[in-house]
Amino acid sequence: MPKKRISPGFKLFLLISPFMLLVFILSYFPLYGWAYAFFDYRPPLKLSQCDFVGLKWFEMLFRNPTQVKQLLKVMRNTFAMSGLGLLVSGLPIMFAIFLNEIKAPWYKKFVQTFTTLPNFISWVLVYSFAFSLFSNSGMVNNLAINLGLIDTPIKFLESDNHTWLKMCLWGVWKGLGWSAIMYLAAITGIDQELYEAARVDGAGRFRLMWHITLPGLLPTFSVLILLSVANFLSNGLDQYYVFQNAFNREHIQVLDLYVYNISVGGQNSYSPATALSILKSIISVTLLFVVNRLSKVTRGETIV
Amino acid sequence: MSTAKVIHRRKRTPGEICFNIINYSVFGLFTLICIFPFYYLIINTISANNLSANGLVNFYPKGIHFNNYIEILKLKGLSQAALISVLRTVIGTVLTVMVSAFLGFMFTQQKMWGRKFWYRFMIITMYFNAGLIPTFITIGLLLKLVNNFWVYIIPAIIQPFNVILVKTYLESLPSSIQEAAEIDGAGTLRIFFQVILPISGPILATIAIFSAVNQWNSFQDTLIYITDEKLHSLQYVLYKYINQANSLAMLIKNSTNLSNETMANLASQQTPTSVRMTVSVIVVIPILLVYPMFQRFFIKGIMIGSVKG
Numbered sequence: 001m002p003k004k005r006i007s008p009g010f011k012l013f014l015l016i017s018p019f020m021l022l023v024f025i026l027s028y029f030p031l032y033g034w035a036y037a038f039f040d041y042r043p044p045l046k047l048s049q050c051d052f053v054g055l056k057w058f059e060m061l062f063r064n065p066t067q068v069k070q071l072l073k074v075m076r077n078t079f080a081m082s083g084l085g086l087l088v089s090g091l092p093i094m095f096a097i098f099l100n101e102i103k104a105p106w107y108k109k110f111v112q113t114f115t116t117l118p119n120f121i122s123w124v125l126v127y128s129f130a131f132s133l134f135s136n137s138g139m140v141n142n143l144a145i146n147l148g149l150i151d152t153p154i155k156f157l158e159s160d161n162h163t164w165l166k167m168c169l170w171g172v173w174k175g176l177g178w179s180a181i182m183y184l185a186a187i188t189g190i191d192q193e194l195y196e197a198a199r200v201d202g203a204g205r206f207r208l209m210w211h212i213t214l215p216g217l218l219p220t221f222s223v224l225i226l227l228s229v230a231n232f233l234s235n236g237l238d239q240y241y242v243f244q245n246a247f248n249r250e251h252i253q254v255l256d257l258y259v260y261n262i263s264v265g266g267q268n269s270y271s272p273a274t275a276l277s278i279l280k281s282i283i284s285v286t287l288l289f290v291v292n293r294l295s296k297v298t299r300g301e302t303i304v
Numbered sequence: 305m306s307t308a309k310v311i312h313r314r315k316r317t318p319g320e321i322c323f324n325i326i327n328y329s330v331f332g333l334f335t336l337i338c339i340f341p342f343y344y345l346i347i348n349t350i351s352a353n354n355l356s357a358n359g360l361v362n363f364y365p366k367g368i369h370f371n372n373y374i375e376i377l378k379l380k381g382l383s384q385a386a387l388i389s390v391l392r393t394v395i396g397t398v399l400t401v402m403v404s405a406f407l408g409f410m411f412t413q414q415k416m417w418g419r420k421f422w423y424r425f426m427i428i429t430m431y432f433n434a435g436l437i438p439t440f441i442t443i444g445l446l447l448k449l450v451n452n453f454w455v456y457i458i459p460a461i462i463q464p465f466n467v468i469l470v471k472t473y474l475e476s477l478p479s480s481i482q483e484a485a486e487i488d489g490a491g492t493l494r495i496f497f498q499v500i501l502p503i504s505g506p507i508l509a510t511i512a513i514f515s516a517v518n519q520w521n522s523f524q525d526t527l528i529y530i531t532d533e534k535l536h537s538l539q540y541v542l543y544k545y546i547n548q549a550n551s552l553a554m555l556i557k558n559s560t561n562l563s564n565e566t567m568a569n570l571a572s573q574q575t576p577t578s579v580r581m582t583v584s585v586i587v588v589i590p591i592l593l594v595y596p597m598f599q600r601f602f603i604k605g606i607m608i609g610s611v612k613g
Contacts, residue, residue: 019403
């Protein structure tokens, strides 16, 4: 009887095959869930027991006036938050460049250590901080009332004033120090001889920052900007979920939060939510391809 | 050395001195803003509770006591949530470190059948997912992981980014290490466990710290997949406590002995504020404990990642 021979290469593959199966189930198989967008799915039932409705939900998203209005609002919030995020994406660069100008190593280390810390706490904890400091009975209102600056507490959390800006600022508080690390690392990679040569030519400190450090960081910056453009529709859920309340819903509901709210979050509209998920995935992948292409053309190499 | 110092000193113009002062102050201020919330919560949890509930503890602790940390353990559901959080952190981290190490190692094996394909097959999932609801339907409804502890673990096991880190790290080592072991007749698995694992310490430590923090901080999966209170994580319980001050007050009344309610005990009497803040501090303490270790590992981690990612 001829013995069946398995090549060593295939044996190696067999070793990783359980994990590839897991990747398939968790990341590829859910694409099957896209089918739910074409049915009128009601949770306790099985998909086969639900009516096939074709493109009804997609049409509803774009034809039904109240839906369109709602969706426009959500998209406006998504664009506003992502847009603000892009606007402040220059801050980490400034942070890194100016921190690099601090010559006392202990101070530099002190700043870096403690400004990075907020990145490692959860958004729930950030919300807990926000609650302790800015709620009606929080520290800021208490201090201001005791000092006679205001008579009634300012509603920082339970109002819809400047919601976009507040969310952006919390994002900066949490992420600035961490985002700067990448640039600080890039600064150490800049050729020191460039600085020497410029100094010999009589360049002062600010000229060095402007003409050598900043250009040295631009390649890193362009990659990060392109990636954040690709993630334009993905604001994430945690931050907006924990900060949302009855007062600020108009301006805080970004796409990710909206999809959650209309489905798992209570309203059980799984099929329209899936339709939205599909559109989001398609747009995101398209964006990724576009920026990847853009990167290839402008920088000569792809990001992904 | 001394001439360099002289030159340095001579070059400082008034503009530069001014710049330095502003630069140091702005960074000092921002650092303060970053630390203060942590400090504020901690001093409030060790201050007299009647003072902290009325917002009278702002910059330094008043009437120091540590009763809150003892009383908090009596709260129903909190120790259960802490157990869930610890379990998911430990199990999730161990599994993802082992699997990342194994896959990272296997993807360096040139002769593997379809190596490039499977590598891409895995990497693509970093950039593309089916979306919240299709994923929920698959993991939650089809795999029946709704209200199941393993929903915290299984989706977190394979992290392509971690696999990239290990693979890049191993590729930077001389290949003669593995060849020597092969000549000695060791099989793939034996090489992995006896040769590769021991030399991958630094990169595995990086992965371990990152995934432990992710597991500990994770909130969204409880939100989406869990309704059973027994499986709620600490993060989720904290969120509930913040939003339900009233029911929290009830819970406190039920858990503490009412006969103790005298003026003398007001300072250590639990209030919604004290519970909220104490739980917050408990949630943040593990992060503060592992944080010094970050300093050693994270820059290395993200740099490798940014090169190859």
